[in-house]
Amino acid sequence: MSTKKQSIMKKKSWIIPIGVALVSTTLFIACEDSNTSNKNNVPAVQTGGKDSVELAKMAQLQKIFFSIPAPMEMASLIKQMGYKYDGKLLNSTESVTRYTGETKQAVNLGIFGADLSYASMFDEKQESMNYLAAAQKLAREMGVDGALQDQIIERLNNNQQSRDSLLNIVSEAYGDLNGYLKENNRVEISALVIAGGWMEALYLSTRFAATGNETLKARIAEQKYSLDNLLKYFAEFNGKENLAEMNNDLKELKILFDAVQISSSSTEVKKEKDGMVVIGNSSSVTMSDESLKNIATKIQGIRSKYIA
Amino acid sequence: MKLLQYIIPVMLLIPVTSDAQCRPFTKNKVLPLLSGYVQNDNFNSAVLVPGDEAELLLTFYSGKEYRLAVVAHPILGDVDFEVRDTNDQLVYTNKDKTDNKTTFDFKMSSTQQLIVRINVPDQKNAVITPEGCVTVMTGYKELK
Numbered sequence: 001m002s003t004k005k006q007s008i009m010k011k012k013s014w015i016i017p018i019g020v021a022l023v024s025t026t027l028f029i030a031c032e033d034s035n036t037s038n039k040n041n042v043p044a045v046q047t048g049g050k051d052s053v054e055l056a057k058m059a060q061l062q063k064i065f066f067s068i069p070a071p072m073e074m075a076s077l078i079k080q081m082g083y084k085y086d087g088k089l090l091n092s093t094e095s096v097t098r099y100t101g102e103t104k105q106a107v108n109l110g111i112f113g114a115d116l117s118y119a120s121m122f123d124e125k126q127e128s129m130n131y132l133a134a135a136q137k138l139a140r141e142m143g144v145d146g147a148l149q150d151q152i153i154e155r156l157n158n159n160q161q162s163r164d165s166l167l168n169i170v171s172e173a174y175g176d177l178n179g180y181l182k183e184n185n186r187v188e189i190s191a192l193v194i195a196g197g198w199m200e201a202l203y204l205s206t207r208f209a210a211t212g213n214e215t216l217k218a219r220i221a222e223q224k225y226s227l228d229n230l231l232k233y234f235a236e237f238n239g240k241e242n243l244a245e246m247n248n249d250l251k252e253l254k255i256l257f258d259a260v261q262i263s264s265s266s267t268e269v270k271k272e273k274d275g276m277v278v279i280g281n282s283s284s285v286t287m288s289d290e291s292l293k294n295i296a297t298k299i300q301g302i303r304s305k306y307i308a
Numbered sequence: 309m310k311l312l313q314y315i316i317p318v319m320l321l322i323p324v325t326s327d328a329q330c331r332p333f334t335k336n337k338v339l340p341l342l343s344g345y346v347q348n349d350n351f352n353s354a355v356l357v358p359g360d361e362a363e364l365l366l367t368f369y370s371g372k373e374y375r376l377a378v379v380a381h382p383i384l385g386d387v388d389f390e391v392r393d394t395n396d397q398l399v400y401t402n403k404d405k406t407d408n409k410t411t412f413d414f415k416m417s418s419t420q421q422l423i424v425r426i427n428v429p430d431q432k433n434a435v436i437t438p439e440g441c442v443t444v445m446t447g448y449k450e451l452k
Contacts, residue, residue: 062354064354065352065354065362065363065364065444066350066352066364067349067350067352067364067365067366067367067444067446068367069348069349069367069369070347070348070349070350072346072348073348073369073448076346076450077369080450167346168346168347171346171347171348172335172339172347174350175347175349175350175351175445176331176335176351178350178351179330179331179334179350179351179353180331182351183330183331190350194350218419219369219419222367222369222419225367225419225421226367229365229367264420266393266395266397267393267395267397267399267420269399269400272415276373276413276414276415277400277412277413277414277415278414278415278416278417279368279399279414279415279416279417279420279422280370280416280417280418280420281393281418281420282418283418283419283420285419
């Protein structure tokens with residue numbers, strides 16, 4: 001197997017079908033244009049070429065396997081630490097009408113997704129419904145309403161008694177949202193949604209960690225991994241204009257996360273009596289209170305800009 | 309003949325656009341495998357062909373039990389996958405498994421990143437190269 005350590009798929013043969021498709025797209029559009037050029041006077045080669053390049057880039061981006069933990073996992077830790085639900089920390093659902101422009105809409109779709117995860121983790125059913133409705137409205141305005149279909153609200157309505165069902169429906173909806181965007185040639189939007197969701201989860205955890213919770217503080221420090229992954233993913237888009245602002249924000253955040261020290265040793269794999277595998281190492285994460293404060297201030301500033 | 313002029317290019321486009329088939333596959337074939345776990349990931353799917361290799365870097369948090377699912381469309385046969393740490397140390401491989409080659413359950417005693425490497429075995433005797441969805445997903449449980 002390949003020894004290269006990157007999340008991008010290493011594939012020997014997908015270049016060929018893309019190449020063939022590129023040619024065929026050009027041919028197809030060229031044929032179409034040759035039939036209609038008298039009416040429209042459109043230069044066939046230029047139109048076909050541009051679409052083909054975009055198509056090839058999109059196909060390449062669709063082939064990337066990329067992952068960071070969903071916001072639900074951070075919400076889970078906040079609840080586990082015994083904190084109470086605080087709806088005032090979340091982005092107001094009423095602000096949904098304010099968001100125009102693809103970047104802001106996409107980031108806020110991620111933010112609403114994270115807020116939805118947080119509300120559902122605390123079994124706040126009405127709030128969960130409100131956040132899902134807000135996310136759905138935003139998705140509709142972005143023309144990606146297929147991502148959050150009415151059946152999800154119906155499923156939430158029908159499963160109000162079970163917290164586990166609520167969590168599963170919300171987790172599935174969040175995962176499917178990004179799958180939908182990716183498969184419908186909105187990979188850049190998907191990247192912004194993921195970044196928005198991650199940012200909101202980080203923002204919420206910093207609000208609670210300010211009370212001096214060491215477990216939460218360590219989890220925030222561990223977000224260094226996710227931030228590095230996000231930046232690598234954004235780099236794949238080769239400086240796309242609509243990702244530039246978020247990319248810069250993440251880079252500024254990285255400067256602060258660079259102060260987080262993570263040391264690790266070799267991985268140990270053990271088996272428990274019941275056969276369950278336990279993986280771990282003697283890693284340690286060190287983040288000063290000052291670093292936490294800097295990160296908390298920075299993420300609040302970035303978030304404020306997007307939710308305004 | 310004129311009809312073929314249009315049909316052939318459209319058919320050739322299919323390899324590029326067939327990613328759109330992976331969401332139903334993930335929902336129907338992969339999500340049920342995560343039953344009892346909270347899905348904590350995006351839908352990570354791509355259309356692969358025999359001979360393909362793919363890699364995914366994942367972060368796992370301490371104090372949690374995880375299920376990793378790597379599922380391929382049956383047309384690709386059983387795909388091999390292995391889990392390594394970031395120093396390339398092997399943690400798990402499904403190669404020696406005779407049953408349940410698609411999921412790996414484990415607990416994390418520390419937070420760390422692990423790499424999942426997937427290999428779609430070659431089908432040297434295949435007349436037509438098959439292609440199918442491969443999905444990688446994880447779910448978690450809190451440890452009590």
